[in-house]
Amino acid sequence: MSxxxxxxxxxxxxLKRLTLELAGVHLGEDHAFLVETRLGAxxxxxxxxxxxxxxxxxxxxxxxxxxxxxxxSLLERDTHFNPDPKGMKAIEEFLFPQLLSLSGSDRIRxxxxxxxxxxxxxxxxxxxxxxxxxxxxxSFEILGVDYPSPSLSRAQEGIYTHFEVxxxxxxxxxxxxxxxxxxxWCIKDVLRESVSFREFHLLSKLDSLGQFDLVLFxxxxxxxxxxAQIRVIRSLSSIxxxxxxxxxxxxxxxxxxxYNFDPIEGHPHVLIKHASPxxxxxxxxxxxxxxxxxxxxxxxxxxx
Amino acid sequence: xxxxLVVDNSKMIRRVAGRILSDLKFNTEEAExxxxxxxxxxxxxxxxxxxxxxxxxxxxxxxLKKLRAEQTNxxxxxxxxxxxxxxxxxxxxxxxxxxxxxxxxFDSDIISSKLLQAGLLG
Numbered sequence: 359m360s361x362x363x364x365x366x367x368x369x370x371x372x373l374k375r376l377t378l379e380l381a382g383v384h385l386g387e388d389h390a391f392l393v394e395t396r397l398g399a400x401x402x403x404x405x406x407x408x409x410x411x412x413x414x415x416x417x418x419x420x421x422x423x424x425x426x427x428x429x430x431s432l433l434e435r436d437t438h439f440n441p442d443p444k445g446m447k448a449i450e451e452f453l454f455p456q457l458l459s460l461s462g463s464d465r466i467r468x469x470x471x472x473x474x475x476x477x478x479x480x481x482x483x484x485x486x487x488x489x490x491x492x493x494x495x496x497s498f499e500i501l502g503v504d505y506p507s508p509s510l511s512r513a514q515e516g517i518y519t520h521f522e523v524x525x526x527x528x529x530x531x532x533x534x535x536x537x538x539x540x541x542x543w544c545i546k547d548v549l550r551e552s553v554s555f556r557e558f559h560l561l562s563k564l565d566s567l568g569q570f571d572l573v574l575f576x577x578x579x580x581x582x583x584x585x586a587q588i589r590v591i592r593s594l595s596s597i598x599x600x601x602x603x604x605x606x607x608x609x610x611x612x613x614x615x616x617y618n619f620d621p622i623e624g625h626p627h628v629l630i631k632h633a634s635p636x637x638x639x640x641x642x643x644x645x646x647x648x649x650x651x652x653x654x655x656x657x658x659x660x661x662x
Numbered sequence: 663x664x665x666x667l668v669v670d671n672s673k674m675i676r677r678v679a680g681r682i683l684s685d686l687k688f689n690t691e692e693a694e695x696x697x698x699x700x701x702x703x704x705x706x707x708x709x710x711x712x713x714x715x716x717x718x719x720x721x722x723x724x725x726l727k728k729l730r731a732e733q734t735n736x737x738x739x740x741x742x743x744x745x746x747x748x749x750x751x752x753x754x755x756x757x758x759x760x761x762x763x764x765x766x767x768f769d770s771d772i773i774s775s776k777l778l779q780a781g782l783l784g
Contacts, residue, residue: 443778524764525772525775528779529756533749533752
């Protein structure tokens, strides 16, 4: 750990344990700078004179509210509009037509799991709105869930900076779906009506969210511990309707013999749920580890 | 290697954009105004043009209209790159034949994102 960082090494180790216990997420040694910058900002926001003082209180007084804020702030991710162009193309050209033929005029429910500041759900909503223009029967709603955080609040506001809207969002989509508000850009009502957000502990049971036709959980899996990965995927599996889809990041894959999903030829990051799912036995779980080629530290370095 | 022509009357902007494009493996050329850029395009059409709006001699909009009216089979990707943020002006630029639009200030993420959307990266 660098000498320029102010946090006591023992506190850093304690924060790593806290994040693992509360959220199932591993913080690596290379996340020290991220911890300093994120928690330094939180300490100022909470009225502490120093980061160490806030961590003193956190572990000395065992404040649950502060623990949730600390962990949420460490888990925030830097996200872009249209984060994975190939994935978005698969949604537009394969998944939407499939879902339309399966669901008819029934409303299609899409979940953006770990949605951060909302760029993924809004990008999906833009794609779905365009698809709806050529397929009037297509009806959809999108739910974004993540830990409570300033990022999720920003997603709910739907206001993005000049820099954020230019990363991944084509200019035609910007002027069609956003209004300029001073120096920022605000989502228009036409998108806002189809997208909602909910604060959610991502390791908790997901049943209260209902059943979904498509679940997106992209490029976050690698941050989780082995046990948490299995837990999250099992939970997600339970809220995907039979013969509907789950989509991971381009560098992530599941062993498809478990979790009641089958691969789809030509779309390696999309899986379809069995028509008659079976209960997964706990002893089988250890064989169900996801395969991830993704480098967990990349986006944390960037977002620091 | 692809070529990008940076058209801007600010030497600093040309230098910053040139450095970003060079990191993205583009050959870069520079022009100070629309007229100089038009002459360069007539002799050797680039793959992409990063185009400022307000310039002396010939502005970006006039350049773009003239470029798109040229009798040629080559159609370079044009990215307007300007401080103009008015939606009406953005729409006018797209109507005149711009493929994408970058609002200043920009960074390397924005340039690479726009080039990716235009099919010139990745």
